[in-house]
Amino acid sequence: MTLAEEIVLLLQLRIGFNPDSVGHEKVLASVQAYLKSQTIKDPAHFLDGLRRGNKAFQDVVDSVVVPETWFFRDGEPFELVKRFVSEWNPAAKGRTMRCLSVPCATGEEPYSIAMTLLDYGLPPARIAVDAVDICPLLLQRAKKGVYGAYSFRSADLSYRDRYFERRGEQYLLSKLVRERVNFEHGNLLNPLLMHDGRQYDLIFCRNLLIYFDPPAWKAALKALHRLLSDAGLLVVGHAEMLDLASPDFESVRYPNGFAYRKRRTPLPSSKSARAATPRRTQRAAEQPAALRAPARPTRPARLSAPAKPAKKQEAAASPPVPGAAPDLKEAGRLADQGRLDEAETICASALAANPGSAGAHYLMGLIKEAGGHPRQAEINYQRALYLDSKHHDAMIHLALILEGRGDASGAETLRKRAARVRPSA
Template sequence: MNVLTTLRRLTGMNLARNTVELAVRRRMEATGATERKAYVDRLDEAELRELVELVVVPESWLFRDAQAFAAAVAFVRQRLDEGSRLVRILSVPCAGGEEPYSMAMALFDAGVKPQSFMIDAVDISAACIMRAEAGVFGRNAFRGRELSFRDRYFTWSGDDELYRIDDALRARIRFGQGSILEGELGTARQYDVIFCRNLLIYFDEPTTAAAIARLSEYLASDGMILAGYAEVPSFVRHGFSPLPHRQAFALRKDIKRSVAPEQATASAAPALASLPARDRRPAPVAPRPPHANRANASASATSRPVAAGDESLLTHARKLADAGKLLEADAACREFLALQPESAEAYFILGLLAETTGKPVDAEAHLKRCLYLQPDHYEALCHLALLQEQGGNSRAAATLKARAARAFQRQQPQ
């Protein structure tokens, strides 16, 4: 059995080899196995679940990116005003329940009657579902300045320093284990609102297309989907249009387009796939930016002409990164920069390579150089925002997110 391939198939994530090997070593230590081949040969369904838990490690908090919840609440209230008796909401992946509980609290605060909505919450991790069903959170789940909801909806347990959520909120959410790529997603045939944030960033392009096709199938024709800000371009490429909610990153189905069937059924394969975020541990490499959407790039990004052979060197660097040959890809980028020292794209790829190899300081320096050369480079803005968020600099992250939102909006066809 190829463990890397198996875990990629089970999770749908473009997992790094070192992430999987670390998980294998940890499970070998836990089970007392001394030889890797013997451990792999004995892998069964139960042990594979243990490996999945190790490679899918979520980190989230309540009311993360609050604008998304405000947009969703406004949409739910509009639905009810138009005569809907029950609004159906899906959260996937739900991690430890932070997102669906936040949505329920936001609806309660808006005066929406509990019987007027239902929330399904799905995650591939059994441990996450158990934690979410318990509805118990530590201090780290409460971030930001506005924490009045904690007093309204949680009970403090001084003995174990944990907060337990109100039973009335828990009753409005149904948790279940499942995958976005196969099986049932929740209990409804179609949902009015779907939260799917910071998951697709870990998928390669074929898997992203398949996941979006699944989400489209479960979303009502006039429904709303909330994405992570680094994922909006993927949704737009596959049949969705952004909605004008500032920094909410909401989308709807584009009635003029549809997801291609061949994209929906494509199998997953390793690729230079996605912008990393901090919701889950692996740090994959991002997709190539769509150059056609760069029409409004700053004049400072313009650089001297290069021969076709020179440009092919950057293409070669991307292919090396696709193949996991990160050192060779780095060398190819630097060789290209010797010929083309003002290439924003080369610095962008160097930044992604640096982060993938665990060098956040270098990654930040490369991404900043990219933005100096091309200030509205959408992917670089997203990536740098995520790095700032990881480093605890929430103010800088918020500024970069706002810049990314404006850059993306400017790049859309009028």
């Protein structure tokens, strides 16, 4: 095993990062680039230092994490917060609402929670948001509270006028909001994380579980269960909702979507045994009816919108293997003819060869959707969007799926976002 491969494995063990979630080759390339920038005389000694969690380990983590985030990301979760606080407040008898955002990246999410609670009218002194991330560099930026245009991607920007002051091309967040949030460095997989008995009324854990392998996923759910109060609410990302069938959590339906709380009624034993295994197919069966049977969205007539040109980094990470590269265009053509199984086989090989291909995830989403599997399609569209945040067609299809299951505001947000980027050629 090469040094870079050893390091990728170490990352998987320590921070739960499943390299396949974004493309093994891509992660390996990032680690190799990092190693090139170092003078390493003794690889065994270097690896030893990493295992002990030295500064170099943190640098490697910084080189692979995905810090993508923006204010009021996805819209709907913050509607849930409004709803939740209006139910929580009357019974709270003046208590402080304790919230946790993990991972918080550069802080847009915890600050959005604080702004939502301020907008609701909770007195500032009753809002306490802890925000945790594994990457100290991101936390440093978060604490400054200075943001550029890329952090303001939601359709409604009225909060920016209320809580930010313009400084040239950037925006400084008001002290009122900044003081509500306390940033801490931490790893969700560290069993000692916040092990002082504290519990939260509201936890946001979004866009992290999708990068975890099953053991890390289980460890993360255990930590979240420990940190959530008995009446607390756990909010995860769209794609992660499918992942959260667990004997420990149950879904709570809200008019704008759903979240989770600690399970109050035990699962029947057979179901519980199934649910304890984090397999996507089993997880889907645990979801509320609204998700299990969404109305079929209307798809554009042509199934195989041509695969988008690969992003620069994809191409660099995974050069095509001459004569052996699975042909996505062929997969699209087969899908158009309704030969979904054959299309899926080719697309699956393309993804196995290059899991960081947004085009392949998008096409797989189309195939799954056409095959009547919107939940699986949703995961693929989410991954396509994660890999290429401007993938117009993935946004449109995802919007249709959200609409199909009654999430009008989520769909609307995606449509507006899609309108801001050019459609794929």
